[in-house]
Amino acid sequence: MAEMELWFTEQQTPDLGFTCKITKTIYTAKTQYQDLAILETKQFGRMLVLDGAVQTTIADEFCYHELISHVPLFTHPNPKKVAVIGGGDGGVIREILKHDEVEKAYLIEIDREVIEASKKYLPEISCALDDERAEVVITDGIKFVSENKNMFDVIIVDSTDPVGPAVGLFQDSFYKAVFECLKEDGLFVAQTESPFYDQDLIKNVFHAVKSIFPITRLYLGFIPTYPSGLWSFTLGSKKYDPLEVDISKIKRIDTKYYNPELHKALFALPTFVQEIIK
Ligand code: SAM
Numbered sequence: 001m002a003e004m005e006l007w008f009t010e011q012q013t014p015d016l017g018f019t020c021k022i023t024k025t026i027y028t029a030k031t032q033y034q035d036l037a038i039l040e041t042k043q044f045g046r047m048l049v050l051d052g053a054v055q056t057t058i059a060d061e062f063c064y065h066e067l068i069s070h071v072p073l074f075t076h077p078n079p080k081k082v083a084v085i086g087g088g089d090g091g092v093i094r095e096i097l098k099h100d101e102v103e104k105a106y107l108i109e110i111d112r113e114v115i116e117a118s119k120k121y122l123p124e125i126s127c128a129l130d131d132e133r134a135e136v137v138i139t140d141g142i143k144f145v146s147e148n149k150n151m152f153d154v155i156i157v158d159s160t161d162p163v164g165p166a167v168g169l170f171q172d173s174f175y176k177a178v179f180e181c182l183k184e185d186g187l188f189v190a191q192t193e194s195p196f197y198d199q200d201l202i203k204n205v206f207h208a209v210k211s212i213f214p215i216t217r218l219y220l221g222f223i224p225t226y227p228s229g230l231w232s233f234t235l236g237s238k239k240y241d242p243l244e245v246d247i248s249k250i251k252r253i254d255t256k257y258y259n260p261e262l263h264k265a266l267f268a269l270p271t272f273v274q275e276i277i278k
Pocket of ligand 1: 050054055056064085088089093109110111114140141159160164165182191252
């Protein structure tokens with residue numbers, strides 16, 4: 001008898017699915033905030049899924065985690081205090097702590113169970129969460145940011161898609177609070193979805209950030225397991241422009257995607273993406 005095959009499909013749009021063969025369902029839970037699953041896939045290794053959407057996989061996590069971390073951290077000349085909003089898998093914290101000048105990296109995650117499952121089943125990604133420079137705070141990022149002023153050099157918004165508790169992380173009032181939460185020369189970056197499928201979202205976020213921050217830039221990267229593969233990041237900065245960075249001064253750190261030559265190239269946008277943020 002032929003062996004039964006198991007497949008997981010993320011419904012990326014009402015008309016499109018992304019399907020992977022799975023060898024094992026390692027863990028599932030219904031948390032207070034979302035459905036959580038850790039799957040063993042043939043193609044990408046272990047995969048974290050929240051509410052049916054792929055968050056990260058062992059094979060391609062470096063693309064996303066390096067892109068969202070090193071662009072802001074190499075744009076700020078001296079990032080000492082950094083916060084991650086969301087990011088419960090710990091991948092962004094791991095990348096932040098590759099920067100020696102960072103004294104403290106805070107993880108502000110609403111769902112404790114994402115952190116616990118990642119620590120247990122995705123140690124390659126969550127490995128830095130117990131570092132003495134890392135501090136985990138379990139709370140809503142919207143509340144945290146609005147209650148703390150003038151505190152961080154860099155804030156990285158590593159959120160789920162804009163559904164459930166993450167809806168407010170894509171709203172104007174949140175970006176205003178992020179501005180206040182940053183020091184006077186601070187900057188922030190947020191993951192802002194696919195330029196193929198989420199054009200209205202990118203447009204709205206870009207214009208909201210532009211109305212608050214003196215410098216607003218969009219950059220792109222390639223993440224195989226995210227919808228369309230092409231992914232956008234929106235950066236808002238009070239003082240430092242990623243396009244003015246002297247790339248000859250960027251330190252070489254251990255990365256697989258990011259490098260100094262890419263730093264500015266990531267901001268060169270295809271024409272259809274330039275049109276979105278016009
Ligand atoms: N890289 C992933 C992506 O782009 O799909 C996101 C990874 S990370 C697991 C996203 C985290 O954001 C989730 O663990 C979720 O619990 C958290 N989150 C969602 N809304 C939040 C909020 N309001 N405050 C703090 N964390 C939040």
